Amino acid sequence: MDRAAAAPPVSIDTINPKVLKCQYAVRGAIVSHAQRLQQELQTSQGSLPFDEILYCNIGNPQSLGQQPITFFREVLALCDHPALLGKSNIDALFSKDAIGRAQKILDLIPGRATGAYSHSQGIKGLRDAIAAGIAIRDGFPANADDIFLTDGASPGVHMMMQLLIRSENDGILCPIPQYPLYSASIALHGGSLVPYYLDEATGWGLEISDVKKQLEDAQSKGITVRALVVINPGNPTGQVLAEENQKKIVEFCKNEGLVLLADEVYQENVYVDNKKFNSFKKIARSMGYGEEDLYLVSFQSISKGYHGECGKRGGYMEVTGFSAEVREQFYKVASVNLCSNISGQIIASLVMNPPKVGDESYKSFIAEKNGILSSLARRAKALEDAFNSLEGVTCNKAEGAMYLFPRLHLPQKAIDAAKAVIAAPDTLYARRLLDATGIVVVPGSGFGQVPGTWHVRCTILPQEDKIPAIISRLKAFHEAFMDEFRD
Amino acid sequence: MDRAAAAPPVSIDTINPKVLKCQYAVRGAIVSHAQRLQQELQTSQGSLPFDEILYCNIGNPQSLGQQPITFFREVLALCDHPALLGKSNIDALFSKDAIGRAQKILDLIPGRATGAYSHSQGIKGLRDAIAAGIAIRDGFPANADDIFLTDGASPGVHMMMQLLIRSENDGILCPIPQYPLYSASIALHGGSLVPYYLDEATGWGLEISDVKKQLEDAQSKGITVRALVVINPGNPTGQVLAEENQKKIVEFCKNEGLVLLADEVYQENVYVDNKKFNSFKKIARSMGYGEEDLYLVSFQSISKGYHGECGKRGGYMEVTGFSAEVREQFYKVASVNLCSNISGQIIASLVMNPPKVGDESYKSFIAEKNGILSSLARRAKALEDAFNSLEGVTCNKAEGAMYLFPRLHLPQKAIDAAKAVIAAPDTLYARRLLDATGIVVVPGSGFGQVPGTWHVRCTILPQEDKIPAIISRLKAFHEAFMDEFRD
Structure with missing residues (x-):
């Protein structure tokens, strides 16, 4: 050469x-x-x-x-090619509520332009719908301004690592075993992964005393620990955290000033009767903790759940507890990539607002x-x-x-x-x-x-x-x- | 607090x-x-x-x-909801070649699963189609293995900056004025922007002697310059580079060992009769330079051109001239985000292979x-x-x-x-x-x-x-x- x-x-x-x-x-x-x-x-x-x-x-x-959920794909096809909505025999091809939903979504999009960049956090009307879905799920209010729509959960995780990690002296507490997105993202952003171990003997239990020990150990080595990653339900471990356990985690993050990065992408995937998914936001709010008490980021994805729309790359993060100044920095970083893809945004709104009793598609959905x-x-x-x-x-x-x-x-x-x-x-x-x-x-x-x-x-x-x-x-x-x- | x-x-x-x-x-x-x-x-x-x-x-x-290109949206809707292809009155709603193209694309996707993560570089069959489109555009062969499909051009640019920048001592030559994605990405990855000035008096001309001066100036300050960004047609400046100018740029990057980062997202947007878009790959190959002579990355996007599909977030980079070992690292970084969105991948394949003479949609397209x-x-x-x-x-x-x-x-x-x-x-x-x-x-x-x-x-x-x-x-x-x- x-x-x-x-x-x-x-x-x-x-x-x-x-x-x-x-x-x-x-x-x-x-x-x-x-x-x-x-x-x-x-x-x-x-x-x-x-x-x-x-x-x-x-x-x-x-x-x-696995086949996609019919309703989701009907709505998506109509939003991608809105000219279909004006055709005469469209009722024979699409369910009535899919047509209604597509129309409603198009009305939420400025100029009905599904081919335009949206607001960098995502289309406002879709964020409203997602916030409404979160509120119904949790029984506590959610705010569209806290939602950042993303191309799957991964870009959201990268964004948080990019914001929090200044050097290898900044650490992120991660479960071991963990989903390697976390170790990869921490490595790419030059931080330190601070491990805490899930206990295989107790069904991959999370012992807060072990987490605290690992935190102190890292601090003694000069590491500033900035955040705690919890994956619930667990990946790769499959456990669903008990409410009591979640409360301890919230308390711990609050007391230590850690950002709680809650990977909640498997929230629909619970297979046992004696366990139930609770979002960390619901847990924190039910403990009486508000915005000012806890830095909390919840990640959700359209790739998992019962729908498994991996290829569409959609998801969101709900970001609470940060100052207005810091949120502006989140927005700025999001804006450098302009916005997440609109098809993924639309499916994210459907995942958080699926058909309801009485809708034509409800039974088949x-x-x-x-x-x-x-x-x-x-x-x-x-x-x-x-x-x-x-x-x-x-x-x-x-x-x-x-x-x-x-x-x-x-x-x-x-x-x-x-x-x-x-x-x-x-x-x-x-x-x-x-x-x-x-x-x-x-x-x-x-x-x-x-x-x-x-x-x-x-x-x-x-x-x-x-x-x-x-x-x-x-x-x-x-x-x-x-x-x-x-x- | x-x-x-x-x-x-x-x-x-x-x-x-x-x-x-x-x-x-x-x-x-x-x-x-x-x-x-x-x-x-x-x-x-x-x-x-x-x-x-x-x-x-x-x-x-x-x-x-601006309205979306009908053919693109027809194909997309059919790929989103392939069940439509089995319906009887579908010919009344979609053009024959859109139906044929959708079927062809679905056949290229393993399991016809538009909801699955693809290969991290993008669906192989779509990359083949894009490589074929590049070969027709340039008159020189292109290889599907060199194509990385991305959610718009921006993530590709970030990926190259992430790979090349080790510290603030690594510099990237950028035109001034420049599209601020470059300055933002260099800042986020902690490198140094090394400016070269476009000359407003000569219609935003690019003088290679000025670029060389800026390079040497940066080197004298201890900066290792790793790449040269060229935006052609220019953003924000709108100029279209002359072939002679492009040859000098290729020669310069080759001689200096710089990666040529060619932002070619406006390749369809040329408005004057006396100028013509030439890809840097075509220029380099026409000068007799092959893989081993030049590190070259060409960025393309579905957001620009005549189609302007910004919200779909699609694009690709064509990466040539790097060793197999380095390419493995590109692949690894791409794999951490799994893949770009499939709708964007599909439109990218359509942009590089639009309807042809004789297709039903050709005239209206x-x-x-x-x-x-x-x-x-x-x-x-x-x-x-x-x-x-x-x-x-x-x-x-x-x-x-x-x-x-x-x-x-x-x-x-x-x-x-x-x-x-x-x-x-x-x-x-x-x-x-x-x-x-x-x-x-x-x-x-x-x-x-x-x-x-x-x-x-x-x-x-x-x-x-x-x-x-x-x-x-x-x-x-x-x-x-x-x-x-x-x-």
Whole structure:
């Protein structure tokens, strides 16, 4: 290459080292390998011991056959092509309430222009609708000015990290195991991840005394801890926090002056009767704490829930407790990217305001919604039982979210074999599982785990008719793996 | 507030100072003031000397009444709600080629799932279509693996800044005046903006000798300059670069080892017969330079052109010349945000592959496209003439893009009046213009300008029937302004 020496060549030694440090296992090496295998399957059928790749690495329901909610897509199609609303035979193609809702949404958009940049926080009328939905959910008021519509939850999380992290001396308390968006975002913004451990023995319980210990430990090392991340329902761990536990977390953040970053994207995904989702805002307000008592950011996404609209990239954050001056800075950062996509904004408003009793679509909407959620609950149970039936595997219940995070008590020989190929033992396991069965899971090391323990994260999302076959492939693989490595 | 002292309160003194430093005038104080005035208009009609706010601050065509391209929206609606494709009377509602295109696009998407996360670079089949469109445009091959689909051009620019900037000792050469996304992104990522000046006297010409001088000046201060930003057609300046000029830029970046960041989002917006858009990739390849000779990133957006689909947030970057190792890092950063929105991806594929001769929609598509582009050319000329007719105002031609950037030769009294209210003189002018006429323009200080010169940026986007009234309001305001301040 005959480039002059004035600028260093762009190489991994000269790019931003924060980028190098960032890791994102959910789309990491195992997934790249799976994509190569998928191409192999397409070009030479029968060359592998399976005939399809099953992506259980990522919460991406529609990629595995889940159908979108009809009402949402009807409204979206009408908003994308409003000329349809003027056609004569439109009633035969769309439900009456979808037509009404699309008209109402278009009326909320200045100039009915779904192709225009909106206000940088999102279209005001849609934020009003979302605030109304939050108020109904929580029983406490919500304010459209506190809503920032985002392209999924991830950009919102990045924005908060960007605002809070000044240097590596600023720390963010994160659960371990955690969803690696958090570790990746903290690394990209140059901060320090301060871990607190969820207790696997008590169903991934969150002990506030442990959080406090970790906080003090970080402070003693000169770290200014600025925020606490809580993922509820848990990812990858699937637990749903009890109200008492949430109260302690609120109290703790209030007393320590920490921003509570509440990842509540799985709020619709609760599968057990004895647990219920409560937003942290509801908990804080029910304790009598208002705006001035707690910095609180709640993240919501259209990618999860029963609708799983991942590809549409929509979501919001509800931001409360900050001064007007700081909020102006939030707005400024949002404005540099102009606005989130309008289709995602529209679906976010539908998620928070679905059809109601009496609407033409209500019955079919509820049937679709309940069908998906009850099927997810059955799939979670079936896969949980399957993992628990495997030699040396223990698996907590998925009370909520979309994942199981079984622990692999691996034989020493397997650990040694991993060491020999310079891989973590759970990475070896995940790689072997993929090569033998086409099932893609993410090694626990991508999420963090108590040192010396090994896990994988597996989504509960394959369609129900495929679950029995998946379970038998899994069992056969595991037996063979254990036969090979049993001490 | 009774928060404990452990963490500092979240205030503008304790948030990331890079955020504070970042400025984005396109949605800055003037625009916030305009939004307040708009609310005032809604609540008390007749309270202001105008009855609507005209947002000429931002290239947002559909917010000012431009209609979306019918074919694009037909395809989008069908992809949003594929169930429509199975209905019997669908031919009456959609053009035949829109139906065919939607079916083709759905076939390209694994599982036809427009609600699934895609590959982090975007759906492979859509990238193939975009690469084919680039190859037709340039006459040189393009590769789907080089395409990263993005939510508009802005996230792509941020990603490149994030990758290249390690500290304030890394510099990015930017034109002055520039689109403030660049200064904002460099500030957010903690780098140094190294300015080079466009020459207003020669129609905003780019002199490579000046760029070289600025580069050497920065190097002498210890700055490692890593990239050169070129915006062609220019924003806010509207010039279209000549081929000879582009060749010099390519040669310069090659010799200096700089990444050429080519903002080519206005590639469809050229309004003069004697100029033509050439992509920098075409220029480089026509000079015989291949992958190994030049780091080149081309940004494209669905928000501009004749379609102006700002709210859909789509675009791509074509990334060439980097090593496989570095490209893996690009992919990793893209994967942390999972993928760009699928609706935006679909429209990006349509923009790069519009209807062709013989397609049912071709004639109406071309009529819509040419109607918009020829109207934009007329509007540019009318507003340019209007600015040039004002006392003490000179305005270069908008050869391309969507803006005029007239220079205001302000009387000393006006400059003093601005100083008295601690504002830049062009900010005073823009504020007075807004208060008197409802026309929103952005002060030149938001883009950078030669010290001691003053400008405003005004889009050419108001609908044609409104232009005469805008011009008379502008003239009346300017006369009164000059009468008040004339020396």
